[in-house]
Amino acid sequence: MLKTEQNIVYMVQEFDRKLRSITIASCAPAPLWLLSPNISFYYPDNIISFSICEIDQVIKHIETGQIDIGILPFEYQKDDLCTTHFFTEHLSVCIPFGHSLCSYDKLTFHDLNGYNRLLWDQLGFWTDLCKRKMPASKFLIQTDESEFLELVKSSTLFCFSTNYASYPDEILNDRKRIPIVDDCANVEYWVVWKKGNTYRF
Structure with missing residues (x-):
């Protein structure tokens, strides 16, 4: 009886914890830039955690219930899931004037294949996409954002931007932003959650 009571207490505590926390995993950073302030505003009493994961990890985590909300670069439908279109992100390349x-x-x-470029390492699926589409290019991947921005400002290496990526004004003064027109460079993001969580969101 005591063991049963302890299990019930644990289950209630775990249920309460889940109600007070929201876990979100995205395949790219831009969806989190847009979603995080809104989630924080509408759920001020919740502990909210964000992460950037590989696409297959986002799918696995949402299906197993390890996360509450997943964000994918395509519509993902299953009987026990809800999906809604979020927004579209367009990739551009930033090239120094005179090139x-x-x-x-x-x-x-x-x-662009064969031209070397700078990459920030927190780009999610974009990193793998760029490497696959430009196998002859070399990528200088930076883990520190301030160092990445300094290299963009002071070097002639190409870098990427999107319609949702914001650089300080002076960083791209000497560069032209040119859109990449491949279909895969224009991404439709979808938000996914378990139907059982619909009452929460």
Whole structure:
């Protein structure tokens, strides 16, 4: 009887903890930039945790209930899941003025293949996509954001931006931002959660 009572207490505490916490995993950083202030505003009494994961990890975690909300770069449908369209992110490349590619108003990954570039390491699935689409390019990956921005400002290496990525004004003064027109460079994000959580969100 005591063991049963302890188990019941644990289950109630665990249920209460889950109600007071929200875990969110995204395949890329931009969805978190948009979602985190809204979640924090509407759920001020909750402990909210965010993470950037590989796409297959986001799917696994949402299906097993390890996270409350997942964000994917495509619509993912299953009987026990709810999905809703979030927003569209468009990838661009930032090229120093004077480079021959600055004469273009749009580019493809094929055009950019072979040119070396800077990457910040917190890009989620974008990192793998860029490496796959530009196998002849070398990538200088930075883990520190301030060092990454300093290299963007002081070097001639290409870097990426999107319609939701914000750089300080002076960082891109000497660069032209050119959209990449491949379909895979224009991503539709979808928010996914368990139907059992619909009453919470």
